[in-house]
Amino acid sequence: MAKNKVKKPRRARAETPRGFRDYFGQDVVARSEMLSRITEVYYAHGFDPLETSAVETVEALGKFLPDVDRPNEGVFAWEDGDEGWMALRYDLTAPLARAFAQHRRDLPNPYRRYAVGPVWRNEKPGPGRFRQFYQCDADTVGSASVAADAEICGMLGSALTAAGIDAADYSIRINNRKVMNGVLEVAGLLDSANPEAKAHERGIVMRAVDKLDRLGLDGVRALLGEGRKDESGDFTKGAGLADEQASLIVEFMGARRDDGAATCTRLRELVSGSITGLEGVQELETIGDLLTARGQTGFMIDPSVVRGLGYYTGPVFEAELTFEVLDDKGRKQQFGSVAGGGRYDDLITRFTGEKVPGTGVSVGVDRLLAALKAKGRLADQGAGPVVVTVMDKGRMADYQAMAAELRNAGIRAEVFLGGGNMAKQMKYADQRSSPVAIVEGGNELERGVVQVKDLVLGAKLAANIESNEDWKAQPAQQEIARGDLVAHVKSMLSRDGA
Structure with a gap:
């Protein structure tokens, strides 16, 4: 005799009720x-x-x-x-x-x-x-x-x-x-x-x-x-x-x-x-x-x-x-x-x-x-926050301090908290319409510098870049002194209108 199958509880439907909507x-x-x-x-x-x-x-x-x-x-x-x-x-x-x-x-x-x-x-x-x-x-x-x-x-x-x-x-x-x-x-x-x-x-x-x-x-x-x-x-x-x-x-x-x-x-x-x-x-x-x-x-x-x-x-x-x-x-x-x-x-x-x-x-x-x-009177989607990437999870406090410096200067900024490699973090920055991404790995830390990626300019140049060497050479990515971070990002955002 076949055993009665126990019905699994139905999952809740992820949908708005009729006549209602979500705003993002x-x-x-x-x-x-x-x-x-x-x-x-x-x-x-x-x-x-x-x-x-x-x-x-x-x-x-x-x-x-x-x-x-x-x-x-x-x-x-x-x-x-x-x-x-x-x-x-x-x-x-x-x-x-x-x-x-x-x-x-x-x-x-x-x-x-x-x-x-x-x-x-x-x-x-x-x-x-x-x-x-x-x-x-x-x-x-x-x-x-x-x-x-x-x-x-x-x-x-x-x-x-x-x-x-x-x-x-x-x-x-x-x-x-x-x-x-x-x-x-x-x-x-x-x-x-x-x-x-x-x-x-x-x-x-x-x-x-x-x-x-x-x-x-x-x-x-x-x-x-x-x-x-x-x-x-x-x-x-x-x-x-x-x-x-x-x-x-x-x-x-x-x-x-x-x-x-x-x-x-x-x-x-x-x-x-x-x-x-x-x-x-x-x-x-x-x-x-x-x-x-x-x-x-x-x-x-x-x-x-x-x-x-x-x-x-x-x-x-x-x-x-x-x-x-x-x-x-x-x-x-x-x-x-x-x-x-x-x-x-x-x-x-x-x-x-x-x-x-x-x-x-x-x-x-x-x-x-x-x-x-x-009528075309709404502004284009505004720029997202500057994204501080995480190259070393053990240095999360340093990255949070970096984002805080930017915010104290009136710049919208966040630390990436999702986990994953650089490609995943850059994809996230694109989804957020971020104008700038900050990279500070162990090598940059030892030399007192950070890598600053101008994602607005990078998007414009991407169609003409065919190799990794070209990417490294193009001006959308710059290495600057750590102490110049806030001033440099401000200048970039002003230039790009972000």
């Missing part, structure tokens, strides 16, 4: 450099940094995400026995609202802050759509003035320019939720006396309009009506609007004219009879005037901008990159949106019971980095 070396460096340039703009405008916890209570986060068909309404949440339901933050604004409400007695009012960090959304992953991504936010809390909204829009333009996007390559599109609400009032979908009525239908309308760029007018029109079937065959139920109601929404989306004044004139016609709608149009005109006075170009009044999050109450805006890139199939398309935000006057009120206005913007860090890469 230069990707992290490029992101850090870009964020530094953006946050310098925020800081120059008087905004202070703020870091909040990645975890919030579900109650503090609220229910504002548009992807309501996902588990936990779009957030990664779990039940804690002591604290109740907790969740990873889905943006940086909801934590700001909680933090301001909690510490408002110790904070200036208005409070201006910027924040950078990862956020998580329990959404269906897809090409270019991740469940974890970075945001870079700036917000003003405590000011009801439309000048605060205009400042955020102007500052966004300055931040994009600082990051490396030319003014001709972006457009800041501005709308106002009050105008949208005015249209909904006229369409019979919003009643100030009973604001909860038809909330479900309004949510579908808002999400549909926000998908105009992706679905096109026909796709949005379908969602305003009975619903839409996508390419996979999945059916999304629509808002069920009558033709007259849907036509008004479509006219609103297409109300943009050649200039802001003409657009506002058309919007006034569409919201005639709605006090809220007319107030929103007036705010749009004021924002336009203030941005013009600031010298900001590249902005437009665009009624198709609504933003998907449910907490916006006034002006909303998006920064769209207007240059073309190639998609996965080699087709030309505009790069699209890289930032957005708006006014949220009720978000903090949930905590305080008092009216606390706020407005802000969020930059999609990964999207903007991809745009800079597409």
